Amino acid sequence: MTKVLRVSAVDRGFAGRQVLKDVSFDVTAGRMTGFVGANGAGKTTTMRIILGVLAPDSGEVTWDGRPLTRADRQAFGYMPEERGLYPKMSVREQVVYLGRLHGLTAAEATRGADDLLARVGLTDRAEDKLETLSLGNQQRAQVAAALVHDPEVLVLDEPFSGLDPMAIDTVVSVLRERARAGASVLFSSHQLDVVERLCDDVVIIADGVIRAAGEREALRRQYARREFELMVDSDLGWLRDRPETRLTDLDGRRAIVELEPGADDQELLRDALARGPVRTFRPVVPTLAEIFREVTTR
Numbered sequence: 459m460t461k462v463l464r465v466s467a468v469d470r471g472f473a474g475r476q477v478l479k480d481v482s483f484d485v486t487a488g489r490m491t492g493f494v495g496a497n498g499a500g501k502t503t504t505m506r507i508i509l510g511v512l513a514p515d516s517g518e519v520t521w522d523g524r525p526l527t528r529a530d531r532q533a534f535g536y537m538p539e540e541r542g543l544y545p546k547m548s549v550r551e552q553v554v555y556l557g558r559l560h561g562l563t564a565a566e567a568t569r570g571a572d573d574l575l576a577r578v579g580l581t582d583r584a585e586d587k588l589e590t591l592s593l594g595n596q597q598r599a600q601v602a603a604a605l606v607h608d609p610e611v612l613v614l615d616e617p618f619s620g621l622d623p624m625a626i627d628t629v630v631s632v633l634r635e636r637a638r639a640g641a642s643v644l645f646s647s648h649q650l651d652v653v654e655r656l657c658d659d660v661v662i663i664a665d666g667v668i669r670a671a672g673e674r675e676a677l678r679r680q681y682a683r684r685e686f687e688l689m690v691d692s693d694l695g696w697l698r699d700r701p702e703t704r705l706t707d708l709d710g711r712r713a714i715v716e717l718e719p720g721a722d723d724q725e726l727l728r729d730a731l732a733r734g735p736v737r738t739f740r741p742v743v744p745t746l747a748e749i750f751r752e753v754t755t756r
């Protein structure tokens with residue numbers, strides 16, 4: 459059976475203000491779960507509760523069907539919001555050190571560190587002190603540090619913030635590889651384009667409430683309107699007068715139309731074909747940013 463990290467009905471407040479309200483979602487082994495929300499929505503608080511740094515007021519976090527133990531949590535790979543590597547240590551030293559803390563032998567930790575530093579493009583900086591690295595390179599070192607012991611569960615708070623597009627791709631490929639090998643990966647981000655590219659599952663939080671959660675593609679289908687893109691060789695002005703059809707966008711030979719519930723999309727296609735060749739006819743799938751806007755503003 460696939461293992462699941464499950465956040466169940468978690469509530470948490472600070473000084474009488476509730477910041478997490480009945481938060482529930484799953485992080486499934488072998489999948490990348492993107493956790494998205496605006497500043498202050500509750501992502502870090504949720505991750506801290508998963509990691510056991512904070513206790514929930516009520517609710518629980520389970521792993522493979524049972525409450526998380528301290529040993530489970532110690533085996534997790536994590537990247538806290540406040541980061542926390544040692545500025546005076548060399549990059550290599552600290553990744554090896556963290557590997558040793560997680561029970562690797564010196565040889566395993568060294569091999570793991572060298573491997574990861576190569577993957578994230580830091581081999582040339584391995585002997586330099588962390589404090590001499592740019593913020594983006596420090597971030598890459600953080601990723602290596604979180605992964606060195608090959609954890610089964612990864613909890614990463616904003617692992618892409620401050621990374622340039624090339625570095626994002628590098629980190630994305632390392633994380634994907636871990637997920638493919640069976641790890642459960644939960645990462646928060648406010649970069650919706652990155653989450654869209656990377657995640658299998660999405661959890662959207664706003665004001666401490668989960669607004670949508672599930673498989674990315676299922677959410678896209680769920681939030682799809684009956685919108686279609688149509689491209690033809692001649693002017694599409696006739697769409698203005700077509701019944702059951704609302705024009706969202708018209709640019710000569712290309713249009714986005716929304717059909718009323720029950721209206722037949724194939725009939726629209728036939729109408730278009732009757733007027734000449736049709737070059738494109740496809741449903742418009744909402745982007746994660748559109749879904750995010752819809753669920754967080756309602």
Ligand SMILES: Nc1ncnc2c1ncn2[C@@H]1O[C@H](COP(=O)(O)OP(=O)(O)OP(=O)(O)O)[C@@H](O)[C@H]1O
Nearest residue numbers: 472473477495496497498499500501502503504648
């Ligand atoms: N220790 C604390 N004491 C009081 N309030 C807190 C504490 N930690 C978090 N909060 C509040 O809880 C809310 C959620 O914060 P949290 O850091 O979880 O959000 P976030 O989604 O991670 O935001 P960001 O993207 O800005 O990091 C915020 O309103 C924050 O001010």
